[in-house]
Amino acid sequence: MAKFNLNINGKSKEVEVDAATPLLWVLRDHLNLTGTKYGCGIAACGACTVHLDGVAVRSCQMPVSNIENQKITTIEGLSENGDHPVQKAWLEHDVPQCGYCQSGQIMTAVAFLKENPNPSDPEIENAMNGNICRCGTYLRIKAAVKTAANS
Amino acid sequence: MSIEKTSINRRSFLKVSALAGGGMVLSFSWLAGCKPTPKEVLSMPKEWFELNSYIKIGENGAVTLFSPNPEFGSNVKTSMPMILADELDIDWKNVFVEQADFYPERYDRQFTGGSQGIRQGWTPLRTAGATARMMLVNAAAQTWKVSASEITTGAGTIHHKSSNKKAGYGEMASLAATLPVPEEVKLKEIKDFKIIGTSKKNVDGLKIVTGQPLFSIDHKVDGMLYSSIVHPPAFGIKLKSFDASSVKSMQGIKDIFSVKVFSEDYERNFFDTATFPEMVAIVGNSTWEVLQAKKALKVEWENAPQSSFAMTDFGGNKSTGTIPAGLENSADHKAKMAEYTTKPGNILRRDGDPEAQFKKAAKVLERTYSAPFLAHNTMEPMNCFADVSGGKAVVYGPTQAPESIMGTLVQALGIPKENIQINLARMGGGFGRRAYSHHMVEAALISQKVNAPVKMVYTREDDMTSGVYRPTYSATYRAALDENNKLIAFHVKAGGIPETPIAPNRFPAGAIDHYLAEGWQIESNITIGAFRAPRSNFIASAEQSFLDELAEVMEKDPIAFRLELLDRAKTNPVGEKNDYNAARYAGVLELVREKSKWNSPLDNVHRGVSAYFCHNSYVAEVLDIVMKDNKPMVEKVYAAVDCGIVVNPDAATNMGEGAIVDGIGNAFFGELAFENGVPNKTNFDKYRMIRQAEAPKAIEVHFVDSKEDPTGLGEPFFPPVFAALANSLYKATGRRYYDQPFAPQLEMQNLKM
Numbered sequence: 001m002a003k004f005n006l007n008i009n010g011k012s013k014e015v016e017v018d019a020a021t022p023l024l025w026v027l028r029d030h031l032n033l034t035g036t037k038y039g040c041g042i043a044a045c046g047a048c049t050v051h052l053d054g055v056a057v058r059s060c061q062m063p064v065s066n067i068e069n070q071k072i073t074t075i076e077g078l079s080e081n082g083d084h085p086v087q088k089a090w091l092e093h094d095v096p097q098c099g100y101c102q103s104g105q106i107m108t109a110v111a112f113l114k115e116n117p118n119p120s121d122p123e124i125e126n127a128m129n130g131n132i133c134r135c136g137t138y139l140r141i142k143a144a145v146k147t148a149a150n151s
Numbered sequence: 152m153s154i155e156k157t158s159i160n161r162r163s164f165l166k167v168s169a170l171a172g173g174g175m176v177l178s179f180s181w182l183a184g185c186k187p188t189p190k191e192v193l194s195m196p197k198e199w200f201e202l203n204s205y206i207k208i209g210e211n212g213a214v215t216l217f218s219p220n221p222e223f224g225s226n227v228k229t230s231m232p233m234i235l236a237d238e239l240d241i242d243w244k245n246v247f248v249e250q251a252d253f254y255p256e257r258y259d260r261q262f263t264g265g266s267q268g269i270r271q272g273w274t275p276l277r278t279a280g281a282t283a284r285m286m287l288v289n290a291a292a293q294t295w296k297v298s299a300s301e302i303t304t305g306a307g308t309i310h311h312k313s314s315n316k317k318a319g320y321g322e323m324a325s326l327a328a329t330l331p332v333p334e335e336v337k338l339k340e341i342k343d344f345k346i347i348g349t350s351k352k353n354v355d356g357l358k359i360v361t362g363q364p365l366f367s368i369d370h371k372v373d374g375m376l377y378s379s380i381v382h383p384p385a386f387g388i389k390l391k392s393f394d395a396s397s398v399k400s401m402q403g404i405k406d407i408f409s410v411k412v413f414s415e416d417y418e419r420n421f422f423d424t425a426t427f428p429e430m431v432a433i434v435g436n437s438t439w440e441v442l443q444a445k446k447a448l449k450v451e452w453e454n455a456p457q458s459s460f461a462m463t464d465f466g467g468n469k470s471t472g473t474i475p476a477g478l479e480n481s482a483d484h485k486a487k488m489a490e491y492t493t494k495p496g497n498i499l500r501r502d503g504d505p506e507a508q509f510k511k512a513a514k515v516l517e518r519t520y521s522a523p524f525l526a527h528n529t530m531e532p533m534n535c536f537a538d539v540s541g542g543k544a545v546v547y548g549p550t551q552a553p554e555s556i557m558g559t560l561v562q563a564l565g566i567p568k569e570n571i572q573i574n575l576a577r578m579g580g581g582f583g584r585r586a587y588s589h590h591m592v593e594a595a596l597i598s599q600k601v602n603a604p605v606k607m608v609y610t611r612e613d614d615m616t617s618g619v620y621r622p623t624y625s626a627t628y629r630a631a632l633d634e635n636n637k638l639i640a641f642h643v644k645a646g647g648i649p650e651t652p653i654a655p656n657r658f659p660a661g662a663i664d665h666y667l668a669e670g671w672q673i674e675s676n677i678t679i680g681a682f683r684a685p686r687s688n689f690i691a692s693a694e695q696s697f698l699d700e701l702a703e704v705m706e707k708d709p710i711a712f713r714l715e716l717l718d719r720a721k722t723n724p725v726g727e728k729n730d731y732n733a734a735r736y737a738g739v740l741e742l743v744r745e746k747s748k749w750n751s752p753l754d755n756v757h758r759g760v761s762a763y764f765c766h767n768s769y770v771a772e773v774l775d776i777v778m779k780d781n782k783p784m785v786e787k788v789y790a791a792v793d794c795g796i797v798v799n800p801d802a803a804t805n806m807g808e809g810a811i812v813d814g815i816g817n818a819f820f821g822e823l824a825f826e827n828g829v830p831n832k833t834n835f836d837k838y839r840m841i842r843q844a845e846a847p848k849a850i851e852v853h854f855v856d857s858k859e860d861p862t863g864l865g866e867p868f869f870p871p872v873f874a875a876l877a878n879s880l881y882k883a884t885g886r887r888y889y890d891q892p893f894a895p896q897l898e899m900q901n902l903k904m
Contacts, residue, residue: 001402018402018439025439029377034369035362037579038438039530040611044835047530075362082361090360094352094801097809098224099359100530100579106360125844132835134530134580135224136812138846140805 009077019065024048035075035103046131049104056111075103086110089148097135105131109145200324202283204257212321217251219258220268223581225865226802227268229354237346238280241307248354253553253573263551266766266863281336290327350801367548367576370536378597378607379441381431385828386677387478389455397449403440410596417562419462422555425589426618426678432597478828488625496644496669499655503665508640512631520693522891523822525621531579532614535594538604544571548591549578556588563592583681612833621682622647626693646671652686661729662716684866687765692873695761699878731764735793739771742791746853747773759878761871767862769793774875776883782903785847795859807852807868814872816841819894
C-alpha cells in the first residue's frame with residue numbers, strides 16, 4: 001500500500017492503495033466516482049475512458065503509480081451541470097439506451113473534438129471505433145459528435 | 152372511448168401510506184439538453200398524496216409516476232409513465248419518474264422481456280391514470296358541490312366551466328387520495344392523446360451523460376465489502392476443492408468460501424438456469440484486491456457426472472431436468488447436427504400431403520442454414536449488491552425478472568419472502584440474459600455468510616464464460632416446384648442444441664397447401680437462455696434467406712413473391728392455427744418497398760429484403776450494401792414496422808436502430824465455440840462486437856400508421872436483419888451465405904472485414 005496524490009476534476013485527492021491498482025478501480029472504489037465504467041479490463045471496450053491532461057486513456061490499464069502530475073478528468077468533472085456541448089448534443093439526440101457505455105463514449109468524443117474540431121464522418125468513425133455500444137446506438141453517437149462539433 | 156373496469160388492476164390501488172413519503176431518487180423529465188432556469192425547476196412538495204400504486208401528487212401539483220418494469224435500455228422508464236400521464240391528463244413537464252421497486256402486491260407484471268412491457272402495460276397503465284384523474288375530478292365535485300360530469304381537466308388542472316371554478320391537481324390531491332376508487336373509468340379516445348404518440352426524451356438522460364450512479368455496479372454503502380467469484384472453467388466441470396490458504400493472507404482479503412445457489416430438494420422454475428450452481432466466492436476490501444486473489448486462488452475441479460433436478464416449466468407442468476455429463480466440442484456439435492438434419496424429426500405441423508408433392512416435383516430446392524452459440528455480452532457484467540443480516544435481505548441488482556428469482560432467494564437464504572426486498576437497478580443491457588438472475592442469489596449468499604453488505608461483480612471473463620447462451624441451431628428448408636416452376640410444397644426441418652427454433656404456425660405456414668414442419672433437439676450441458684427474440688432470431692434468418700433464393704429460382708421479385716404468399720394466406724388460408732395477420736404482414740412489406748424505392752435502387756447499391764413477425768409486431772427491412780475498397784459496407788437500412796400505436800416515436804426509432812446494428816454485428820461476427828467444454832472466447836479482444844465503423848451509415852424506421860393497441864419493439868426489429876444482410880451480400884458478392892457468422896466466409900473470398 002502506498003499513498004498517491006491525484007488531481008481529479010480540479011481537486012486534489014489522496015488515496016492509499018496498492019501501487020498496481022488501475023485508475024479505474026481507484027476512481028470507482030476509493031473515490032466514489034462511478035461514472036467511469038468497468039467493461040472488459042483489457043482496454044478493448046472503452047467504457048473506462050477518462051482524460052489524462054485532456055487525452056483520452058483507458059483507466060483500466062493505467063496503474064495509479066504511473067500517474068504523476070497529470071490532470072485527470074472523469075465524466076463527473078466534464079461540466080458543472082451536464083452542459084458541456086458534447087453532453088448537450090447527447091441529450092439532444094437522445095443517444096442512450098441502457099446508458100452504460102455512454103460516459104466512455106462521451107469522454108472519447110470530447111478528447112477527439114478537442115484535437116479535431118471539424119471532423120469528417122470517417123474521422124468520427126475511426127475515433128469512436130474503440131468504444132463498444134452493445135445497444136447499437138452508433139448512429140446517434142455519430143450524429144451527436146457532429147452536432148457538438150458544430151456548436 | 153372505452154370503459155375499463157378498474158378491477159383488472161385492483162392491486163395497484165392498494166394504498167400503502169408508508170410509501171408516500173420521501174427517500175426517492177428523482178428523474179426530471181424536462182431536462183432535454185438545456186439548462187433549466189430556476190423558475191422551471193419543479194420544486195419538491197411538502198407532502199405527497201398517493202392516488203394509487205403508480206401515482207402520487209404533491210400539494211404543489213408535482214406528480215411522481217412510478218415505472219413498474221425493470222429498465223434495461225428499451226426505455227420503458229419513459230414510455231410507460233407517458234401512458235399514465237396521458238390518461239391522468241397532466242403536463243409532462245411536471246412529472247418526476249421513479250423506478251418502482253419489486254412490489255408484487257402493488258404491480259401486476261414487473262418483468263422486462265418478450266417485448267411485452269408496453270403491450271401488457273397498456274390497459275393497466277391507462278386505467279391507473281384515468282382512475283386517478285377521476286378521483287381528482289370527484290374531489291373537486293365534492294368540494295365545489297357540482298356534478299363531476301360537468302368538470303373537465305387539462306394539463307394538471309381541473310375546471311368547472313359554468314361556475315368558473317379552477318384548481319390545480321395539487322389542491323385536490325389530499326381529498327382525492329381518501330375517496331373510494333371508481334368502479335369504472337372512461338379511457339381517452341385515441342385522437343385525444345396529448346403525450347402518447349409524441350417523442351419524449353429519456354427521463355434518465357441527464358444522469359447518464361453526467362455519470363450519476365444508476366446501476367447496481369455503482370452502488371455503495373458504508374461498510375460494504377467487495378466480492379467476486381471463481382466459477383468452473385468449463386461446462387461439464389464442477390468444484391472439487393479449493394485452498395483458502397493460498398489467498399487468505401493476501402492484502403485486503405477477508406474471506407473465501409463456496410456458495411451453492413440451489414438446495415438439494417429445491418424445485419426449479421423456468422428461469423432457474425444457473426450454469427454453475429456451486430462456485431467459490433472471494434470477499435475483500437476492494438475490487439482490485441479481490442481480483443488479485445482470484446488469480447492466485449488454487450482450485451481443483453472435477454468432471455461433473457450426469458445430474459437431474461425437479462422443475463416446473465413455463466406452463467406450470469412439473470418435469471425433471473437433466474444435465475448430461477461430458478466435455479463438449481463445437482466440432483462434435485456440428486457433426487451431430489448434420490446427422491439430425493438427415494433423420495426424421497418430430498412432426499410439428501403438416502398440411503396436405505407434402506411427401507407426395509415432393510415425389511412428383513419437377514425441381515426441389517434444398518438448403519441448410521446454421522448459426523452458432525452467442526454470448527449476450529451486456530456491457531455491464533453480472534453483478535449485484537446485497538445486504539443480508541438479521542433474517543432480512545435487501546438485494547439490489549440488474550434483473551429482468553425479479554418474480555422468478557424470489558423463490559430461489561428464499562430457498563437459498565432460508566429467509567421468507569416477506570423479509571426479502573428486491574430493488575430494481577437500471578441494467579447496463581439485458582437482451583434476455585438477466586431473466587436468469589442467479590447473480591442476485593450469489594451476492595445474497597455471500598452477504599449472508601460475511602454478515603455485511605456486499606457488492607459482487609463478475610469480470611468480463613466470468614460473464615462471457617458463464618453460459619445462458621443463445622443456442623446453436625440448424626435448419627433445412629426444401630421447396631418443391633412443378634414443371635411450370637410453381638411452388639407446390641414446402642418443408643422445414645430445424646433443430647438445435649438444446650432446442651428447436653421452429654414456430655410451426657408462422658408464415659409461410661398458411662400460405663402453401665402442402666406444408667411440413669419438423670423439429671429436433673440435442674441435449675447438452677451448455678446452458679442456454681432467452682436472447683433477443685429467442686428462436687426467431689435464427690429461424691427468421693434461415694427462412695427469409697431461403698425465400699430469397701426460392702424467389703430467384705422461381706424468377707420472381709423477392710417482395711412480390713412474399714406478397715403473393717401472404718395474399719394466399721389472407722384470402723384462402725391453409726389450416727386454422729396460423730398465428731399471424733397476413734394483411735399486416737403484407738403491409739410492412741409494401742411500406743418498406745415504397746420507402747426504400749425498392750424498384751429503383753441507387754447505382755452500386757446491392758440490396759436485400761427480409762420480413763418477420765414475432766412478439767406481436769411486424770417488421771420488414773431492406774438493407775443496402777456498397778462495396779468500398781473490397782469491403783462490404785452497410786450503407787443504409789430501411790425498416791417498416793407495424794406495432795400498433797407508437798407511444799414514444801423517437802425512442803421507438805432508437806430501439807429499431809439499435810436492434811438493426813445488433814443484428815448486423817451478430818450476423819457478421821457473433822460466435823462462441825467450445826473445446827473440451829471451454830468457451831473459446833473470454834473477452835472483447837477475441838469476441839468481435841460490431842463497432843462504430845461497421846454500423847450502417849443510415850437507418851430509416853417507418854411506422855405503419857395504426858390505431859391498434861401497441862405491441863412491443865425490443866425484439867421484432869432484430870430477427871429480420873440477418874437475412875436482409877445475407878440477401879444483400881449475395882447481390883454484392885454472388886455468393887449465398889448459409890452459415891453464421893458471415894465475416895470468416897467473406898474473408899475467405901479475399902474481402903476485407
